[in-house]
Amino acid sequence: MGELTAAVLAPRDHLARRLSRDPVVLGGACIVALFVLLALGAPLLAPHDPSAIDPVHRLQGPSLQALLGTDALGRDLFSRVIFGARWSLGASALTTGLVLLLGIAVGVAAGYRGGPVDAVLMRIVDAFLAFPSLLLALAIVGTLGPGVFNAVLALTVSGWATYARLVRGLVLTLRERPFIEAARAVGGTEAHIVLRHVLPNILAPVAVLATLELGEVLLALSALSFLGLGAQPPASEWGAMLNDARSYFFIAPRLLFAPGAAITLAVVGLNLLGDGLRDAFDPRLQ
Amino acid sequence: MTAGGILRRFASLIPVWLGVSALAFALGTLAPGDAAEMLLQRRTGEPPTQQAVLQMRHQLGLDAPVPVRYLRWLGAALRGDLGTSLRSGSPVIEDLSGRFPATLELSLAALLLGLCVALPLGIGAARRRGSIVDHGARTFAIVGASMPSFLSGYLLILIFAVGLHALPVAGRGGLAHLILPSITLALGFAAALTRLTRAALLEELGQDYVRTARAKGLSERVVVLRHALRIALVPVLTFAATRFGHLLAGAAIVEAVFAWPGIGKHIVDSIYDRDYPAIQGFVLFMGTVFVLLNLAVDLAYRAIDPRVGQREDRWAS
Numbered sequence: 297m298g299e300l301t302a303a304v305l306a307p308r309d310h311l312a313r314r315l316s317r318d319p320v321v322l323g324g325a326c327i328v329a330l331f332v333l334l335a336l337g338a339p340l341l342a343p344h345d346p347s348a349i350d351p352v353h354r355l356q357g358p359s360l361q362a363l364l365g366t367d368a369l370g371r372d373l374f375s376r377v378i379f380g381a382r383w384s385l386g387a388s389a390l391t392t393g394l395v396l397l398l399g400i401a402v403g404v405a406a407g408y409r410g411g412p413v414d415a416v417l418m419r420i421v422d423a424f425l426a427f428p429s430l431l432l433a434l435a436i437v438g439t440l441g442p443g444v445f446n447a448v449l450a451l452t453v454s455g456w457a458t459y460a461r462l463v464r465g466l467v468l469t470l471r472e473r474p475f476i477e478a479a480r481a482v483g484g485t486e487a488h489i490v491l492r493h494v495l496p497n498i499l500a501p502v503a504v505l506a507t508l509e510l511g512e513v514l515l516a517l518s519a520l521s522f523l524g525l526g527a528q529p530p531a532s533e534w535g536a537m538l539n540d541a542r543s544y545f546f547i548a549p550r551l552l553f554a555p556g557a558a559i560t561l562a563v564v565g566l567n568l569l570g571d572g573l574r575d576a577f578d579p580r581l582q
Numbered sequence: 583m584t585a586g587g588i589l590r591r592f593a594s595l596i597p598v599w600l601g602v603s604a605l606a607f608a609l610g611t612l613a614p615g616d617a618a619e620m621l622l623q624r625r626t627g628e629p630p631t632q633q634a635v636l637q638m639r640h641q642l643g644l645d646a647p648v649p650v651r652y653l654r655w656l657g658a659a660l661r662g663d664l665g666t667s668l669r670s671g672s673p674v675i676e677d678l679s680g681r682f683p684a685t686l687e688l689s690l691a692a693l694l695l696g697l698c699v700a701l702p703l704g705i706g707a708a709r710r711r712g713s714i715v716d717h718g719a720r721t722f723a724i725v726g727a728s729m730p731s732f733l734s735g736y737l738l739i740l741i742f743a744v745g746l747h748a749l750p751v752a753g754r755g756g757l758a759h760l761i762l763p764s765i766t767l768a769l770g771f772a773a774a775l776t777r778l779t780r781a782a783l784l785e786e787l788g789q790d791y792v793r794t795a796r797a798k799g800l801s802e803r804v805v806v807l808r809h810a811l812r813i814a815l816v817p818v819l820t821f822a823a824t825r826f827g828h829l830l831a832g833a834a835i836v837e838a839v840f841a842w843p844g845i846g847k848h849i850v851d852s853i854y855d856r857d858y859p860a861i862q863g864f865v866l867f868m869g870t871v872f873v874l875l876n877l878a879v880d881l882a883y884r885a886i887d888p889r890v891g892q893r894e895d896r897w898a899s
Contacts (some may be wrong), residue, residue, distance in 0.1 A: 419598075422597070423598055423601025423604070426602050426872050426873050426876070427868065428828045428830070428872070430828075430831045431834070435865045438849070438852070438861050439610075439862075522835065523834075523835070523838055523850055538732060545739075546744065549740055553737070556730065556733030559733065560730065564724060564728040568724065
């Protein structure tokens with residue numbers, strides 16, 4: 297099997313070299329790396345405690361002490377945006393992980409098993425795909441009640457179906473490939489074939505789409521928080537900060553634009569990276 | 583496409599619609615707390631007695647097993663009865679259908695606006711690949727798709743309503759009220775459409791028939807507009823039509839920013855007020871709208887391109 301794996305992997309080494317020279321991928325990767333760094337190093341990078349309330353210095357404009365000024369409770373906006381990377385990226389990454397897990401599990405089961413299992417699972421997928429996911433997420437989190445965990449749950453439930461369908465398609469084409477048939481012919485168990493041959497071969501395209509999905513999830517999560525249904529104050533999640541800032545929009549629009557710009561930049565980075573990877577990897581994925 | 587084909591296509595939507603209805607019903611059963619207790623509490627303003635709760639549960643049919651309740655609910659829904667809103671006290675279906683036109687107006691305006699921006703921009707970018715127009719279009723495609731509508735909406739308010747006093751800040755009224763919300767809603771859509779138009783036209787321009795047309799000495803204008811664009815427009819317009827559903831959904835956020843009295847703002851208000859029948863009704867209502875919308879797009883697409891049906895049938899096997 298070693299040679300076969302090497303043969304499958306060979307074009308990717310070539311790909312890695314090409315990717316490292318692609319300015320779009322590189323630019324996206326830099327932006328994403330910056331945000332990951334902000335999230336991980338927030339306590340070191342933020343000049344102030346993001347939740348330290350200081351009523352005397354509330355709603356102050358940008359200064360040397362507070363680079364982006366302070367919010368309605370006198371908290372340092374710059375530090376809150378930095379710590380916001382933890383909340384927003386963390387919750388988005390968790391959601392994306394759960395979406396992929398569920399999507400892959402259902403997609404592999406449907407694609408590999410086929411028959412009635414496939415038919416039933418795909419009808420369920422169809423029902424979920426009948427909605428734009430944001431509306432379904434809105435309804436789910438609206439029923440469960442506001443909160444960051446419920447928002448993650450709602451986005452998972454509303455997002456997995458797209459991936460289940462995609463993975464099923466990939467597995468269907470894989471199933472007929474000679475090396476899978478060979479594995480079956482030499483008596484490989486079903487679990488062995490799925491784990492060792494099917495999963496590794498769908499991971500690459502799924503990882504590319506996960507990068508794009510992460511951006512979508514970040515936007516959706518921020519939207520829910522912006523509507524007051526996701527992360528709750530005093531959390532410095534970007535969407536929740538935006539919701540807080542709405543009441544002060546006319547006197548301090550920067551409270552809204554700082555987290556808004558952070559969301560936009562992070563999503564631009566993820567989209568550049570994802571687009572570049574997708575184009576390089578597999579033009580067939582649209 | 584034959585009448586039988588249309589009918590078959592329509593029949594294939596029934597399982598999807600039943601799935602949607604099951605989803606909407608399941609959502610209602612997920613709601614925390616007891617529906618009967620909540621209703622009584624709302625009516626009287628104080629915690630109801632055990633006796634009253636039991637009576638109300640029986641009255642609402644909540645003591646029946648779940649499958650029975652689902653069938654009853656579905657039967658009522660098919661007759662147009664989605665229950666009574668806890669907040670307004672009026673039938674849920676009236677609240678929803680009363681507000682839907684405002685959302686439809688906003689989404690149609692955004693659809694039109696997006697097409698008017700994305701088509702010329704995408705075509706210009708494809709015709710002059712690598713030019714400043716192309717770079718502009720590609721930047722727009724990335725930034726427009728990445729900017730959340732609650733940010734672009736407030737930016738537009740700050741510039742055109744607060745700064746220039748040119749347009750109203752919020753609310754629904756004449757055409758002036760429609761401009762900022764529809765631009766906000768159109769932004770992400772226009773970005774995606776620009777990108778697709780560019781890609782689709784570039785692909786066609788690389789085809790043999792384009793080379794033949796050029797070799798025949800046809801003007802570049804005729805080659806691009808009469809030949810390549812006609813083919814490239816098929817996936818572009820299909821995408822625009824399927825994305826219309828996303829515009830209806832995205833309107834929820836735009837409506838919150840601009841206090842636009844549509845169905846999205848209504849549902850967010852219902853969520854704040856824990857009006858579960860309204861939320862449940864909303865899911866079924868919008869689910870039905872989307873299922874019908876997809877059917878319409880599908881039928882229109884098949885009418886344009888007869889190959890679609892065959893291709894799909896082959897995939898299904």
